[in-house]
Amino acid sequence: MQTSFLTLDGLSKTYGNFIAVSGISLDVGKGEFFSLLGPSGCGKSTLLRTIAGFEIPTAGSVLLDGADVTALPPEKRPTNMMFQSYALFPHLSVAKNIVFGLIQDRLPKAEIAVRLSDVADKLQLGALLERKPSQLSGGQRQRVALARALVKRPKVLLLDEPLGALDKNLRAETQDELVRLQKELGLTFIIVTHDQHEAMTVSSRIAIMQSGRVLQVGSPETVYEAPISRYVAKFLGETNIFEVATASSDHGLATVVLSGFDGTYRARLPFGMSTEGPLWLAVRPERVELARRGEGVPGVVQGITYTGSQRRYRIGLSMGATLDAVRVNSGGDDVQIGDAVVARWADEAAHLLAE
Amino acid sequence: MVTLKTMGQSQRLLIIPPFLWLGVMFLLPTLLVLAIALSSTRVGMPPYEPLFTWDGAMLSINLNFENFQFVLRDGLYAHVYLTSLKVAAISTLLTLMIAYPLAYGISCCKRPWRSGLVFLVIVPFWSSLLIRVYAWMAILSNDGLLNSLLLGLGLIDRPLQILNTQTAVYIGIVYTYLPFMVLPIYSNLADRDRSLIEAARDLGCGRFSSFWRVTFPLSLSGIVAGCALVFIPVVGEFVVPDLLGGADTQMIGRTIWVEFFNNRDWPVAASVTVLLVLLLVIPITLLQSRLSKMRV
Numbered sequence: 001m002q003t004s005f006l007t008l009d010g011l012s013k014t015y016g017n018f019i020a021v022s023g024i025s026l027d028v029g030k031g032e033f034f035s036l037l038g039p040s041g042c043g044k045s046t047l048l049r050t051i052a053g054f055e056i057p058t059a060g061s062v063l064l065d066g067a068d069v070t071a072l073p074p075e076k077r078p079t080n081m082m083f084q085s086y087a088l089f090p091h092l093s094v095a096k097n098i099v100f101g102l103i104q105d106r107l108p109k110a111e112i113a114v115r116l117s118d119v120a121d122k123l124q125l126g127a128l129l130e131r132k133p134s135q136l137s138g139g140q141r142q143r144v145a146l147a148r149a150l151v152k153r154p155k156v157l158l159l160d161e162p163l164g165a166l167d168k169n170l171r172a173e174t175q176d177e178l179v180r181l182q183k184e185l186g187l188t189f190i191i192v193t194h195d196q197h198e199a200m201t202v203s204s205r206i207a208i209m210q211s212g213r214v215l216q217v218g219s220p221e222t223v224y225e226a227p228i229s230r231y232v233a234k235f236l237g238e239t240n241i242f243e244v245a246t247a248s249s250d251h252g253l254a255t256v257v258l259s260g261f262d263g264t265y266r267a268r269l270p271f272g273m274s275t276e277g278p279l280w281l282a283v284r285p286e287r288v289e290l291a292r293r294g295e296g297v298p299g300v301v302q303g304i305t306y307t308g309s310q311r312r313y314r315i316g317l318s319m320g321a322t323l324d325a326v327r328v329n330s331g332g333d334d335v336q337i338g339d340a341v342v343a344r345w346a347d348e349a350a351h352l353l354a355e
Numbered sequence: 356m357v358t359l360k361t362m363g364q365s366q367r368l369l370i371i372p373p374f375l376w377l378g379v380m381f382l383l384p385t386l387l388v389l390a391i392a393l394s395s396t397r398v399g400m401p402p403y404e405p406l407f408t409w410d411g412a413m414l415s416i417n418l419n420f421e422n423f424q425f426v427l428r429d430g431l432y433a434h435v436y437l438t439s440l441k442v443a444a445i446s447t448l449l450t451l452m453i454a455y456p457l458a459y460g461i462s463c464c465k466r467p468w469r470s471g472l473v474f475l476v477i478v479p480f481w482s483s484l485l486i487r488v489y490a491w492m493a494i495l496s497n498d499g500l501l502n503s504l505l506l507g508l509g510l511i512d513r514p515l516q517i518l519n520t521q522t523a524v525y526i527g528i529v530y531t532y533l534p535f536m537v538l539p540i541y542s543n544l545a546d547r548d549r550s551l552i553e554a555a556r557d558l559g560c561g562r563f564s565s566f567w568r569v570t571f572p573l574s575l576s577g578i579v580a581g582c583a584l585v586f587i588p589v590v591g592e593f594v595v596p597d598l599l600g601g602a603d604t605q606m607i608g609r610t611i612w613v614e615f616f617n618n619r620d621w622p623v624a625a626s627v628t629v630l631l632v633l634l635l636v637i638p639i640t641l642l643q644s645r646l647s648k649m650r651v
Contacts, residue, residue, distance in 0.1 A: 054553055074556040087554035091572050100568070101558030152558065 004063075005030035005188055006051070006156055011060035013046050020046040022212040023060070028156075028205075033182050033189045035199040038209035039235075044192045047209075048158050051190065052081045065155055080154035084161040086145040088133040094144050095120075095129040101152045119147045122181065139170050146178075150185070159191040163198065175201050196236050200224065208232050226270055230353050233282045240288070240323050244279040247352065254352055256281060260319040261297065267350035280353045285312065287349035288325035290335060296344030299323065301337050315343055385632070392625035395419045403621050422626040432610070432627060436634065439607040442521075442596070443589040446528040447536075450585050451578065453529065454536035458577075459570075461537075462544035469545065476537050488527060488598050495523050495599070519601035527595040532588070536581035543577025544570070579646065587635055607631055 004027035013021040036044040053074035061070040227233040247256040254269040299315040394403040497514040555565035593608030614624035
């Protein structure tokens with residue numbers, strides 16, 4: 001990993017008895033697209049607002065580009081925020097909204113004009129500059145809010161649920177645009193989202209949060225393929241989880257006996273994880289293979305959900321548990337409800353989790 | 356936008372009572388005053404000639420514009436109009452300067468505190484205006500509370516003449532009309548979107564410039580409403596200048612009173628009134644249309 005550009009060191013924020021953020025330490029590299037992902041109330045917005053300077057942490061510090069900014073008010077920080085509500089100034093035109101911060105910084109008029117036309121080109125706002133925010137669509141407002149933050153050339157751009165108000169198609173388009181802009185400008189982006197799909201799509205790394213703590217930090221592949229806990233595995237996509245009765249490790253793989261299952265299974269053991277204590281085995285539905293006969297866990301198809309691009313099967317296993325399997329829709333569907341099938345997966349598709 | 360044409364039947368029924376009320380209680384009296392202004396004086400009851408006469412075969416309408424000519428020609432009335440406008444303008448400004456910080460302060464308080472503070476602003480309405488103005492006479496008179504206090508503290512060695520001066524009129528008007536300025540500004544500021552202030556801070560504004568560049572311009576509609584609510588009635592204010600003012604504050608309300616009840620010249624009094632209404636309605640209509648264009 002690159003050297004740290006933004007360092008959060010032991011950040012805590014409490015409101016009375018309520019702990020919003022609890023002892024979070026994170027390093028974000030320069031030029032990263034970093035996501036804070038978690039359900040609502042997990043402290044991700046508070047964390048972002050602490051970086052922006054709107055919240056003074058109860059404990060810990062924020063270091064940005066080598067300088068301690070913990071005590072600086074928002075107007076003195078080299079960060080800019082794109083607000084969830086966009087917070088466009090309703091009394092000012094689009095152009096005046098965008099240059100608001102530049103005027104405050106007393107930049108020369110010529111410089112302001114150049115930066116305005118640059119950012120208007122980049123975000124296709126040229127035709128809207130004279131309009132008032134009330135005359136814009138949701139997507140246009142979102143681009144103005146982004147332009148207003150970007151035009152100040154912040155060291156870190158903070159995005160608070162930036163796409164929450166957009167419809168699904170526009171959201172996908174905007175995600176691509178954000179990634180393109182971030183690469184083009186080489187800026188550091190920190191985005192807060194509760195949408196795991198969005199976090200996976202845009203970020204270079206994701207921090208998964210719950211109840212004011214960071215549970216895991218890693219690339220989208222890492223957190224999806226090698227979640228460290230049941231919570232992370234369930235939060236990111238869907239997964240089949242079975243309780244492990246006994247486990248023994250050898251060279252990064254483990255041999256486990258599953259409660260209620262016959263025989264032994266092999267599974268990846270995350271580096272440093274002990275085979276002592278309660279463990280679970282996780283298999284993603286898309287890694288489960290269904291067959292009519294042969295090796296595997298026997299079961300009966302209980303339900304089929306058709307979602308267009310794929311079919312999802314719910315298999316009732318003989319020992320009482322259920323298992324989900326997903327198949328890409330490649331035309332035809334030979335498996336029907338009530339069919340007896342066997343489910344199997346490759347050893348490296350199974351993964352051991354701690355609580 | 357909802358217009359009379361796009362309204363449903365029930366909506367149309369719903370707006371009939373207020374319009375009926377305005378027609379009977381506002382439009383009709385205004386037309387009556389206009390009719391009196393266009394008639395001639397006579398001795399008797401009522402003290403003006405009828406506008407329309409019917410002698411069994413012919414309807415004659417007698418419009419008399421002499422009253423308007425008289426009021427417009429006599430420099431005294433022009434002077435009184437100007438004094439009224441000046442007093443109203445200065446009191447509106449003074450009220451605004453006190454009301455805005457007050458409204459802003461209340462809007463910054465925690466929610467449970469706010470309604471209590473707003474309540475305190477409107478508490479004076481619970482007692483009669485006359486009693487409150489008499490209280491001010493007791494405070495401001497030469498041997499009143501204020502002078503006794505200042506004398507007792509040794510700040511002055513003889514009483515200040517405040518009562519029966521223009522200063523007393525300003526004090527009385529600002530006091531009386533303060534709630535009318537505070538309430539619209541407060542309701543505007545209380546609704547303000549705090550995320551806009553955060554956005555301004557984030558973009559480099561300190562506390563003062565975020566107020567000046569965002570909060571203040573967005574509260575202009577509240578300021579305009581408050582100023583209109585103070586300025587318009589103050590121009591015609593009668594009680595406060597009559598009780599607290601002296602000979603130097605001859606306002607239009609007093610003039611109308613004198614014409615109606617001392618000189619018993621109803622047509623001239625009505626003309627003064629009609630001109631006052633025109634003086635206020637025309638600029639306000641222009642302002643309104645400007646504002647509604649700005650809002651688009």
